[in-house]
Amino acid sequence: MCLAVPGKVLESTDIGSNRIAKVQFGGVTRNVYMDLLPEAGVGDYVLVHVGFAISKIDEEEAQRTYALLEELGAAIDSEAAADSEAAAPDSKLPPETAR
Numbered sequence: 001m002c003l004a005v006p007g008k009v010l011e012s013t014d015i016g017s018n019r020i021a022k023v024q025f026g027g028v029t030r031n032v033y034m035d036l037l038p039e040a041g042v043g044d045y046v047l048v049h050v051g052f053a054i055s056k057i058d059e060e061e062a063q064r065t066y067a068l069l070e071e072l073g074a075a076i077d078s079e080a081a082a083d084s085e086a087a088a089p090d091s092k093l094p095p096e097t098a099r
Helices: 061-089
Strands: 005-015 020-027 028-034 045-049 050-056
Touching: 005 028, 005 061, 020 045, 028 045, 028 050, 045 061, 050 061
Parallel strands: none
Antiparallel strands: 005 020, 005 045, 020 028, 045 050
C-alpha cells in the first residue's frame, strides 16, 4: 500500500538543480523535493510520498486527512493492545509459572 501524507510548506530553496522545501507534518519537519510541483510555494499544503511532493491540496483537505490518520492510528493502537493481551496470557500468571 502506498500512502501520501499532507504537509505544509514552511520554506523553500534551490540546491543545485533541485528545489528543496522544509515541510511540516503535524509536529515533525522534513526536507522534501519539490521538483514535481514548481507551482507550490510557502504556505501551501502538499501531499508527500517517499520524500517527493506529488500534489498540491487545500488546507481543508489536509485537515480532513490528518483527522483520518489520527483515527486510523487510534484504531491500530487499540487493536494492537487487544492482540498483545490475547497473545500473552502467561503474563498474568505468577512469575514461577510463566514460561
